[in-house]
Amino acid sequence: MILIDYKDSRPIYEQVVDKFRLLILNGVLNKDDKMPSVRALAMELSINPNTIQRAYNELERQGCIYTVKGRGNFISDPESLKEEYRREIFGKLDDVCDLADKAGIGPEELTAHIEVRSSAGTESENRQGDKDNGTDKGKEGEQS
Amino acid sequence: MILIDYKDSRPIYEQVVDKFRLLILNGVLNKDDKMPSVRALAMELSINPNTIQRAYNELERQGCIYTVKGRGNFISDPESLKEEYRREIFGKLDDVCDLADKAGIGPEELTAHIEVRSSAGTESENRQGDKDNGTDKGKEGEQS
Amino acid sequence: MILIDYKDSRPIYEQVVDKFRLLILNGVLNKDDKMPSVRALAMELSINPNTIQRAYNELERQGCIYTVKGRGNFISDPESLKEEYRREIFGKLDDVCDLADKAGIGPEELTAHIEVRSSAGTESENRQGDKDNGTDKGKEGEQS
Amino acid sequence: MILIDYKDSRPIYEQVVDKFRLLILNGVLNKDDKMPSVRALAMELSINPNTIQRAYNELERQGCIYTVKGRGNFISDPESLKEEYRREIFGKLDDVCDLADKAGIGPEELTAHIEVRSSAGTESENRQGDKDNGTDKGKEGEQS
DNA sequence: GTGGTCTAGACCACT
DNA sequence: GTGGTCTAGACCACA
Numbered sequence: 119m120i121l122i123d124y125k126d127s128r129p130i131y132e133q134v135v136d137k138f139r140l141l142i143l144n145g146v147l148n149k150d151d152k153m154p155s156v157r158a159l160a161m162e163l164s165i166n167p168n169t170i171q172r173a174y175n176e177l178e179r180q181g182c183i184y185t186v187k188g189r190g191n192f193i194s195d196p197e198s199l200k201e202e203y204r205r206e207i208f209g210k211l212d213d214v215c216d217l218a219d220k221a222g223i224g225p226e227e228l229t230a231h232i233e234v235r236s237s238a239g240t241e242s243e244n245r246q247g248d249k250d251n252g253t254d255k256g257k258e259g260e261q262s
Numbered sequence: 263m264i265l266i267d268y269k270d271s272r273p274i275y276e277q278v279v280d281k282f283r284l285l286i287l288n289g290v291l292n293k294d295d296k297m298p299s300v301r302a303l304a305m306e307l308s309i310n311p312n313t314i315q316r317a318y319n320e321l322e323r324q325g326c327i328y329t330v331k332g333r334g335n336f337i338s339d340p341e342s343l344k345e346e347y348r349r350e351i352f353g354k355l356d357d358v359c360d361l362a363d364k365a366g367i368g369p370e371e372l373t374a375h376i377e378v379r380s381s382a383g384t385e386s387e388n389r390q391g392d393k394d395n396g397t398d399k400g401k402e403g404e405q406s
Numbered sequence: 407m408i409l410i411d412y413k414d415s416r417p418i419y420e421q422v423v424d425k426f427r428l429l430i431l432n433g434v435l436n437k438d439d440k441m442p443s444v445r446a447l448a449m450e451l452s453i454n455p456n457t458i459q460r461a462y463n464e465l466e467r468q469g470c471i472y473t474v475k476g477r478g479n480f481i482s483d484p485e486s487l488k489e490e491y492r493r494e495i496f497g498k499l500d501d502v503c504d505l506a507d508k509a510g511i512g513p514e515e516l517t518a519h520i521e522v523r524s525s526a527g528t529e530s531e532n533r534q535g536d537k538d539n540g541t542d543k544g545k546e547g548e549q550s
Numbered sequence: 551m552i553l554i555d556y557k558d559s560r561p562i563y564e565q566v567v568d569k570f571r572l573l574i575l576n577g578v579l580n581k582d583d584k585m586p587s588v589r590a591l592a593m594e595l596s597i598n599p600n601t602i603q604r605a606y607n608e609l610e611r612q613g614c615i616y617t618v619k620g621r622g623n624f625i626s627d628p629e630s631l632k633e634e635y636r637r638e639i640f641g642k643l644d645d646v647c648d649l650a651d652k653a654g655i656g657p658e659e660l661t662a663h664i665e666v667r668s669s670a671g672t673e674s675e676n677r678q679g680d681k682d683n684g685t686d687k688g689k690e691g692e693q694s
Numbered sequence: 695g696t697g698g699t700c701t702a703g704a705c706c707a708c709t
Numbered sequence: 710g711t712g713g714t715c716t717a718g719a720c721c722a723c724a
Binding site for chain 4: 492496
């Protein structure tokens with residue numbers, strides 16, 4: 119259900135958070151579904167329960183799940199998550215636009231690139247080269 | 263010439279690298295111009311010379327500058343930098359598109375957002391408060 | 407008769423205790439009325455009988471109910487409860503005043519806020535989202 | 551500078567967070583002041599560095615401090631904190647009012663109680679009796 | 695059984 | 710030296 123990428127520079131707990139957010143967004147996990155227990159998931163992924171706990175804490179803080187003591191963690195209403203996710207995406211898009219602008223790349227080039235990308239079925243999975251060194255970090259090729 | 267933003271979560275050396283790359287890209291620094299000396303810049307910014315050295319090492323590794331022993335560091339040909347910068351930008355754009363795709367946001371929405379953004383003179387300067395919290399870290403984070 | 411709010415961070419037994427205390431205070435349950443049996447209530451609420459038992463134990467400890475072996479649990483005299491509840495409320499009010507004082511908020515601001523609040527019919531039902539995050543936990547948290 | 555109350559039912563990291571928030575609010579710690587290092591404070595309080603780390607993470611999440619890797623943690627601008635603290639206090643006051651309302655205690659009684667309290671110099675430090683058992687938890691008598 | 699907290703000790707990146 | 714992450718193992722409260 120969840121896979122950890124140890125080559126990913128991002129911390130494990132953050133990967134777990136992201137995976138679950140996507141599972142919720144994509145409707146794999148629905149409102150009031152039970153999350154795997156902290157210990158069970160930790161065992162399954164062969165990582166420490168504290169790390170899962172931290173991920174779950176973050177998910178709860180973000181409003182993605184709620185906790186019932188002694189019972190477990192459960193999915194919250196995904197609607198608010200959806201909206202927040204959109205804001206995140208568009209925020210990142212804004213960041214890229216700003217960067218592009220600084221380098222003299224106009225918005226037309228960006229939209230052109232998106233259109234080319236989407237018309238072809240081009241995936242960017244294997245484009246990782248020498249990232250993680252200087253200018254950016256994390257976010258390699260998420261696997262599901 | 264260079265300003266450090268201590269509230270930026272990115273490491274200082276990385277900020278320095280980025281600043282210089284932008285100065286080169288924007289033509290403020292030109293081919294064979296002399297970089298400030300490590301010690302002078304460190305003093306000016308009140309940071310550890312090791313940090314500047316690390317930034318210069320990184321810039322050299324990226325081919326942005328070259329070192330002449332006993333003389334100093336000098337700007338390389340900016341053309342190759344320009345091309346690499348473009349690849350970086352488009353790479354990040356691809357990342358955003360992938361994320362959007364996973365959340366069911368189509369390319370049309372993205373291009374629409376870019377166009378709206380560019381037609382309005384919207385800058386995203388003051389949207390930094392809640393960055394660096396959860397899912398991503400680093401990023402650009404404009405500083406003044 | 408009793409509703410559990412699983413999204414409330416307080417333990418279930420505590421919610422049950424509070425519900426009954428309010429039912430008594432508001433005169434819905436009167437002196438010597440019979441409480442629902444532990445097993446019946448547990449079944450009705452689909453929760454573990456142990457949890458109900460614990461709530462009843464707590465209610466007995468607080469003097470709200472008394473137990474007759476083999477017969478069931480019954481409501482005590484509500485008057486003492488009323489007085490204790492008042493002490494609790496004013497105790498919490500004192501806590502808030504202390505906190506406010508530490509932050510430089512004078513008593514006048516507090517009374518002003520209460521008066522504004524009461525003159526308007528403002529209810530605070532939908533302000534629960536970001537509770538239970540940081541500085542405090544538990545609390546009342548109205549549930550429907 | 552910071553004292554831990556082991557009798558307080560709240561977790562240690564939460565106490566630490568609260569203490570620092572008050573130190574900032576009261577102007578003891580000012581913008582860009584350096585926080586004690588995680589390890590140093592842990593040693594001073596004889597608790598585990600991880601616990602302090604967790605407290606500092608929470609403070610950063612709340613915008614009270616910012617982190618410079620390899621340098622330390624520093625106080626952010628206290629203004630936003632002030633506003634948020636006010637909202638917290640008034641939120642708690644609202645909670646108390648709601649509780650009081652349920653028990654038939656009108657706003658007038660509350661304001662009267664506040665006024666009596668403030669005209670006398672009554673502190674509520676030693677009013678702890680049998681709390682921590684059922685109805686409420688945490689927040690005993692904060693010491694500074 | 696569940697989640698929540700804490701300790702002890704380790705490793706890493708950054709300054 | 711700094712903070713950030715992770716592991717291992719323990720204890721507690723709740724169901």
